[in-house]
Amino acid sequence: MPTTATPEFLDKLYAALPEGTFRAHKDGELDDPRGRHQGLSVTVAMPRTVMEVSTIVRLCFEADVGVVPLGGGTGLVLGQVVFEGPAPVVISLERMTAVREIYPSENAMVVEAGAILHDVQAAAEAVDRLFPLSLASEGSCRIGGNLATNAGGLNVLRYGNTRDLCLGLEVVLADGTIWNGLKRLRKDNTGYDLKNLMIGSEGSLGIITAATLRLFPRPRHEAAAILVVDDPQGAIDLLALAQQTLGEGISAFEMISGVGLDFLAETLPDVRQPFETRPDWCVLIDLGLSGEGDPKDMLLGLFEAASETGLVSDGVISQNEAQRQAFWSVRENIPTGNRHIGSISSHDISIPLSRIPDFIPEGITKLQALGDVRINCFGHLGDGNLHYNVFPAKGRDRAEFDDIRGAVKQCVHDLTQAYDGSISAEHGVGRLKVADLERYQDPVKLAAMRAIKQALDPKGILNPGAVLRPK
Structure with missing residues (x-):
């Protein structure tokens, strides 16, 4: 367990780094975006290089002081929020934003972990390539945090999670040593896959300082459609038809509820x-096409085929990029609307595709038995990821439901477990879901995770309390 930082330790830390490396944390910088917890720090470090990160972590390791990496601070599971115990040293990657190298012919680029996702996308576009990770927070989230949480987003159906978009990493380990794994290889079977172990570990096994990312050809022709279906079963059937008729050009398949x-x-x-x-x-x-073909015509063909079989009853197809963006504005503003309403409890879950049509109504029945609530179920249907969020009835405030908030979350997670799903599809575990992980995870996997944590972080200084409960 980490200990409290002493004045002597801080003096040594400040003396080891260039002037201007440290500051106090800003108001709200370390707080839970949902406003339920306030984060702690003894100081915030702003290193400029991997060597500076290494020095900070080594000194913290020697003094048994906790270290928490900070990206854009957009995480929703308290992965960056230490709200109890000794205040840690927070390492903000805000100054490590460089695009180090781009290799267009190899479809690869090397970027530092503090690079904002939108800037990574723009750097790829500047060489006529695509970095396909797309999130609502892409204007502020940082690629190191995306990797640390194995972020999903809108294009997982076609391109995969962040783990699938990474070829190599540079990581500072718990004792300050640096693993230089920034290779650009698609094939490398030289032992354990340390890269994929670090991705998704939420800073609890190492601090990602740079990454080699996969790039793709940019789609030359894009279009979108919003099609009306009767129910989630109709959406699942439409997905199967779309994959059969449109092939791998489908970038995203999002389900939206009337709520x-x-x-x-x-x-x-x-x-x-x-x-x-x-x-x-x-x-x-x-739908995005790199070769010949008109995606509008292909979407129209899908609509006609689906209409003939009764799968869809109405629909609109974008005729230009402005209309396509207008369609996406609807989807991307749903979380904003949710925040304005104020949820009782929000859930990031995944369910096997074929079981989603049964899961959704059963969950609604069970939740409405707990109180006067509304359920907004939406999300990335193509990969089985649902945002299954519970809100007060119209005209009521979420504070009226504080007494059932825990029961609401357990109801959703118990049902998710019963349907062979996951209680965390893309947001991670953080500190918010540590108890849930213990409740629902395979005990053999949990024991293996604890053994890995002990081996790589024997003092437990890396993001203490995230993913696994401190010893």
Whole structure:
């Protein structure tokens, strides 16, 4: 367990780094984005190089002081929020933002962990390549945090999670040593896969300082469609038909509920919705082609085929990029509408695709037995990731439901477990879900995780309390 930083330790730390490396944390910088917890720090370090990160971590290791890496601070599971115990040294990657190298012919680029995701996307676009990770927070989240949490986002169906977009890493380990694994290889079977162990470990096994990322050819033609389906089973059937007829050009397949559209109308009326009468369920399909073909014609063919079989009852297809972006504005503003309403409890879960149509109504029945609530179920249907969020009835405040918040979360997670799902699809474990991990995870896997943590971080200084409970 980490200990409290002493004045002597801080003097030694400050003397070892260039002037201007340290500061106090800013108001709200380390706090839970949902406003339930305030983070602690003894100081915030802003290193410029991997060697400076190494020096900070080595000194913390020698003094048994906790270290918490900080990216954009957009995580939703308290992975960056230490709210109890000794205050840690926070290492902000805000100064390590360089794009070190780009290799267009290899479809690879090397970037530092503090690079903002939008800037990484722009650097790829500048050499006519695509870095496909796309998140609502891409204007502020940093690539190191994306890797540390194995972020998912909108394009997982086609390109995979962040883990699938990474070829190599540079990582500072718990004792300050540096693992230089920034290779650009697609094949490397030289022993244990340390890269994929670090990705998704949320800074609890090492601090990612740079990464080699995969790039892709940019789609030359793109279009989107929003199609109305009767229910989640119809959405699943439409996904199968789309994959059969459109192939691998499908970048995203998002399911949207009428409750989410109602929230938008209630809180963000300026967001233009595609249908005058809001449907109970619809899906947003995004199609991108690198070769020949017109995605609008292909989406129209899908709509006609689905209409003939009764899978869809209405739909709109973008005719230009502005309309495509308008469709995406609906989907991307749903979380904003959720925040304005104020959730009782939010859940990032994944369910086997074929079981989603049964899961959704069973969950609604069980949750409404607990109280007067609304459920906004939406998300990345193509990869089985649902955001299954519970809100107060219209006209009521979430504070009225504090007494059932724990029961709501357990209801959703118990049902997720019963359906062979996961209680964390893309947001990670952080500190918020440590007890849930212990409750639902395979005990053999948990024991292996604890053994790995002990081997790589024997003093438990790296992001203490995240993912695994401190000893």
